[in-house]
Amino acid sequence: MTIPALDIDPFSREFFDAPFPAHAALRDAGPVVYLPRYGIVAVARYEQVRAMLLDWQSYSSVRGVGMSDFSREKPWRLPSLLLETDPPLHDRTRKLMDRVLSPAAMRALRATFATAADELIDTLLERGSFDAVRDLAEAYPLTVFPDAVGMPRENRRFLLPYGNMVFNSFGPRNDFFEAAVQDAAPVLEWVQAQSRKEALAPAGFGAVIHAAVDTGEITADEAAVLVRSLLTAGVDTTVNGLGAAMYCLARFPGQFARLRADPSLARGAFEEAVRLESPVQTFFRTTTRAVDIGGETVGEGCKVLMFLGAANRDPRQWEQPDAYDITRRNAAHVGFGTGIHGCVGAVLARLEGEVVLSALARKVETLEITGEPVRRYNNTLRGLSSLPLHISRHRSPGRSG
Numbered sequence: 001m002t003i004p005a006l007d008i009d010p011f012s013r014e015f016f017d018a019p020f021p022a023h024a025a026l027r028d029a030g031p032v033v034y035l036p037r038y039g040i041v042a043v044a045r046y047e048q049v050r051a052m053l054l055d056w057q058s059y060s061s062v063r064g065v066g067m068s069d070f071s072r073e074k075p076w077r078l079p080s081l082l083l084e085t086d087p088p089l090h091d092r093t094r095k096l097m098d099r100v101l102s103p104a105a106m107r108a109l110r111a112t113f114a115t116a117a118d119e120l121i122d123t124l125l126e127r128g129s130f131d132a133v134r135d136l137a138e139a140y141p142l143t144v145f146p147d148a149v150g151m152p153r154e155n156r157r158f159l160l161p162y163g164n165m166v167f168n169s170f171g172p173r174n175d176f177f178e179a180a181v182q183d184a185a186p187v188l189e190w191v192q193a194q195s196r197k198e199a200l201a202p203a204g205f206g207a208v209i210h211a212a213v214d215t216g217e218i219t220a221d222e223a224a225v226l227v228r229s230l231l232t233a234g235v236d237t238t239v240n241g242l243g244a245a246m247y248c249l250a251r252f253p254g255q256f257a258r259l260r261a262d263p264s265l266a267r268g269a270f271e272e273a274v275r276l277e278s279p280v281q282t283f284f285r286t287t288t289r290a291v292d293i294g295g296e297t298v299g300e301g302c303k304v305l306m307f308l309g310a311a312n313r314d315p316r317q318w319e320q321p322d323a324y325d326i327t328r329r330n331a332a333h334v335g336f337g338t339g340i341h342g343c344v345g346a347v348l349a350r351l352e353g354e355v356v357l358s359a360l361a362r363k364v365e366t367l368e369i370t371g372e373p374v375r376r377y378n379n380t381l382r383g384l385s386s387l388p389l390h391i392s393r394h395r396s397p398g399r400s401g
């Protein structure tokens with residue numbers, strides 16, 4: 001095998017603390033690298049990551065999008081009917097979910113989401129000092145998202161340990177995974193129960209999914225598994241997306257000044273944070289045949305690790321890849337994936353990001369980090385567990401509304 005081997009553990013604390021030099025080493029080693037520690041190959045350059053995301057015929061999801069190969073190991077949960085499927089099943093479930101999370105559905109939610117964002121920023125301005133992860137990045141999605149799904153008010157924070165466990169499960173069975181499993185054990189049954197029709201309000205994403213049973217589009221069991229997908233993928237991802245945006249704006253004051261001068265840049269500011277920080281760092285595929293990756297042959301049935309985060313900072317694709325630039329033309333980033341599995345919830349994440357950053361731009365004058373940010377370790381997600389911030393109110397009253 002002429003594929004270069006790198007002795008890197010991309011699921012270790014050292015890697016998560018300083019991923020960028022390791023990403024550069026992975027990209028520079030070649031279009032495909034071998035990671036002997038796990039016996040897998042990996043791609044970290046933008047060109048190969050994107051090509052792989054677009055070629056579902058050669059790079060399957062049905063054997064799991066984590067390190068575990070479902071054809072050899074029994075999946076720890078019923079596989080996802082979206083993420084862990086290939087066409088034709090994927091086409092059927094995806095069509096329904098595209099309708100549940102359609103642009104029209106997002107337009108219907110916009111006013112409520114915007115009001116909730118304005119109210120949250122007002123409350124935080126009253127306090128001045130707060131934790132941008134707990135009090136903003138977690139608080140906001142935990143309010144608006146379960147409401148949109150049609151969930152009851154109680155125990156919504158349970159979604160966090162559940163999501164944390166699922167995203168850890170895509171990596172190896174390491175300490176991060178074991179700790180997450182322990183944390184999530186008490187909430188597993190609760191999550192299952194929330195996915196059932198009886199638990200959900202008559203209006204909301206959950207009800208729309210269950211209504212598809214009546215039209216014969218899906219079965220009742222499939223409906224519960226599809227609701228579970230929303231509960232799994234809908235919170236921790238946006239928590240880390242909003243956290244990333246706050247962290248970027250606090251570290252790049254020039255970009256925050258541009259956003260304040262023109263709050264209509266809020267959407268771009270969120271998108272660029274998703275590119276730069278890549279809240280979802282990695283996913284796997286399994287080869288369905290022998291493939292050629294940048295001139296190297298990789299056999300059938302191999303697990304391939306895709307570094308979305310490294311692709312989003314690849315200097316072969318991006319000018320000044322490590323700079324946060326809220327007007328960058330970044331539509332081609334792979335932070336939400338691309339191709340048939342491209343994030344079905346991106347429209348919702350973007351809506352949340354836009355309204356929160358727009359409220360911030362209109363109401364906040366200064367944004368300052370007041371303590372040491374603390375990293376949260378997860379085999380798939382990149383983000384912080386704490387970001388102490390101080391904000392002050394915009395001085396001109398005309399701008400604060």
Ligand code: HEM
Nearest residue numbers: 082083233234237238241280335336337341343344345349
């Ligand atoms: C900033 C926030 C988010 C990020 C960075 C993100 C990232 C991603 C990525 C990279 C994928 C591709 C997976 C693959 O190719 O294997 C994906 C798929 C998916 N995402 Fe998201 N996501 C976010 C928010 C959301 C939200 C809010 C929801 C639910 C409302 C959601 C639900 C899903 C689902 C169900 C899939 C699987 C789609 C399919 O396989 O067809 N995501 N997401």
